[in-house]
Amino acid sequence: MEIYRSFIFRLVRNYLVGSLAAVFVVGTVVMVSTLQIPNIEFVRLILIVFISLLFMLVAEGIALRIQLRPIRRFFAGEHHERAELSRMYEVIHHFPGRTIYRIMGPHLLGFSLPAAGLTLWMLTVGWLDFPTNYVAVAAACAILIAIMHALIEYFLTVRAIRPLLMEARRRGKQQYGTEPSLGGRVLVSIQRKFQLSTALIGLFPLCLFFLATFIRLQYMDQEFAKEYILWGIIVVVLGAGFALVGSWLLIRDVRDPVAELTKEMNRIQEGDLGRRAPDLYADEFSALISGFNMMINRLEMRQERNRQLLQSYFSTLAAALDARDKYTAGHSMRVAEYSLMIGKLSGMSDEQADLLYKSALLHDIGKIGVPDEVLLKDEKLSEEEFAIIQTHPVLGESILLQIEPMDAMADFLPGVRSHHERYDGKGYPDGKAGLEIPLFGRIIAVADAFDAMTSDRPYRNGMSHEKALSILEEGKGTQWDPYFAGLFIEEWRRKEHLHGSSERGVS
Template sequence: MNTYNTFINQLLRYYFFSSFISVIGCGGVLIATTLEIQKADIPVLILIILLSFCSMALLEVLKFLQDRKPILIALQSPNPTLKQLENAYKQTHLFPILTCMRILIPHFLGFSVPAVLLTTGAIYYEWLTLSYIYVLYGFLSAVLIASMHAMIEYYKTTIAIEPIIKKLQEMAYQHYQHKLTLKGKVLVPIRTKFQFSSIVIGAFPLLLFSLATQVRLTQEGHLLIEHFWIWSMLVLIVGVCLSIYGAKLLLTIVMRPLDQLTSDIASVEKGNFTRETADFYSDEFSRLVHGYNHMVAGLQERETKNIKMNESFFTTLAAALDARDPYTSGHSERVAVYAVAIGEKVGLSQAELTILKKTGLLHDIGKIAVPDAILLKDGHLTDEEFQLIKQHPVRGEEILQQIQPREIMAKYIPGVRSHHERIDGLGYPDQLHGDQIPIYGRILAVADAFDAMTSDRPYRKGMTKEKALQILISGKGTQWEPLFVDYFIEWIMEKEHIVS
């Protein structure tokens, strides 16, 4: 209920603020600058205003309680039905226009009708010394005040409902895994907003000035020119300020969804396909938001499929290579696991670990180009055969360069080409040394060597992990990066059950 209480408190603040702006801005100008009231009339007018206000308050409170009921039911219930949540969601979207109508009907008529009747009766029985024409002026003033008040309330309420909409959406998803949305349905067209706002913003200063002038002329019959300019400038300044404030509210309501969509589109351009935009709108922006979210959902689904296909592509290539030699089955996948373990201790980012993992799966892809007679030879290789084997990192690079688009595979090539380089520069194919070797190559060199030493071959049985680790230790600084060897040994000690 915290969200609801905050919502109600915010509505009350907006209500009193817009009442103050409208009543003081319009009524204050008319009364303070134009209307000359006899002292004997003041108590009667105060009584009429109080009675009219009570009538207005009663009708408005009753209408407000009716308007808020679906929202209160949904938020109060510990287990609201989906139908209750949907009704509350729609009612919340309608709340700004309901607020506007509440100002224009119960608020306006609840005050103006009793005030007109009571004032007319008071004049008739000579309790007031005012002319009947002032009843008409008072009614027209009430129209101006109610119109400005309704416009301000509409736009302020549009902002106030956003937390309620978000809360209802969260509840619907939490209880029923259902997304509450208007699905692009337009409840209040932008054209209607602009037409009403344009009339109020454009006509308000003119009508306020005309009405004030007419009241002043009715009282004095003529105006001194120097008094007229001072008085008229005051009235026009107040009217223009109120119109500028109304125009600012209108601009804010238009720019909020545009700024929100612009920000979210920029996020999607960077590859974030989970960035749905908030669906707070009930006008044509609802269609735009619905279309955008539908597009993002489609992109996210396609991206998920692409990721799965991409993962299966790398796994399939690794499996196809390992299938050529039953003695090294699973080698590429194990190397990828070992490499990622080292990469995590190095502090690589998640994106870098993903590249490292896929590079590990593909590191021996160049062996596809090696004839089976050499690759599967049961015994030691001749120098010529070993020279051919040593070309598999280069063949791997050539194979990956043929896969389109080339930029997708480019990030895996450095690790594939350099995983047999040595720190002392005696590796192959480029005799790189130290930091000249790409980091993925240096990590893979440790992982590949360990798995090769601990795997069975036709001509020898795999070493124990203890012996393989001793060889890695002895080769620190010459064949392998010392820090990466230390990290791998540390990981082995923590996760010994990983190594079979």
């Protein structure tokens, strides 16, 4: 509750300073400089201001108490539901905006109405002596003062709520491990704040001067005062126009770089680090954009480093597996290269091709769980031993599922589990057929079979490339996906033809 009490202290201090400045300093100066009245009447006006100020403070206290009730109740407790934390975080953010209503209501209703009523009563009983239309002018001044007070109070409150927000975030982190956030939602746009505040700052002194001068002229030349009204209205309208145009130009100068940075951040969130935000500004935004681009450079370097580490991790796993059997050394790497070739021939994107390559590197990772006496046997396997070998796709999937975070390996699981499925449904472990077999599994199956047929084994020598290609061709549509097998066969024969032609050219 200490943070809450500190917040209340700042809130009350800001309000009292603003109220005294608005009501006593501005209001009294306007009265002294414009009204030519006896001292006793001036004292009576000060009494009206004081009584009206008491009404305003009471109304303000009631409104403030109502607005603070949920915040006070929240900070009085220690443990909160996650939804309550998020809701209160947003309530605190809305508090400065509600301050405007809290200021305007008591000013207009709690101050202006009692002040106007008491002034009219004193004019009726003869305690004050000036034209009644001055009351309307004073009411207009009160509205201007209330607006400026609300504007100042808004920006002061924006700063005052920051410790509350930090405490809410701390509690969320402590209790649930996550800090509450608006998630990028805009509750009050910069454009709206800048346009309203700059326009009001420009109009406030102009309107106040117009009203004070009108009263002053009443004592000097009433005919000229009537002419002054039209002239003054024209000046106020022109001033309002300049203020609005100026605020629009100012907000555009701030909005454009903010929009540019927001666009670039959204692009980065989608994973695109290839571009940089253009540095087109000569103010502080230049330093901001320069720092933003430097951050992208660091992210890109880290991403590349992580990619290299991940690639090295996969290659090391594959090499460790291949090292168990000297006859299959390099098998995983060759299968990955063949799979990548098929993926690119099929028009696969670079991102998908990279996932395919990594899946192929890991396709036999489950053989780590196969006993050496089965995996390294020099003779043909018995049915029981072959059944053990057939478990390696499922074992591989289980191994990858142990890696944290759980979604890190999600893209590689289908290819690892399904690379021994057959297109006709007679494969293992799930007996899937045709397009039911995951894409990566259908591609890796072709690459795996070709390398297995062309590699030496303890019980047989590897067959020629052409014979292996012929077997692939015969098995299209039954054992292997006809499209991917056809792509591989055609590309391999094309390369061999080019290689043969180049050798004849050299000889």
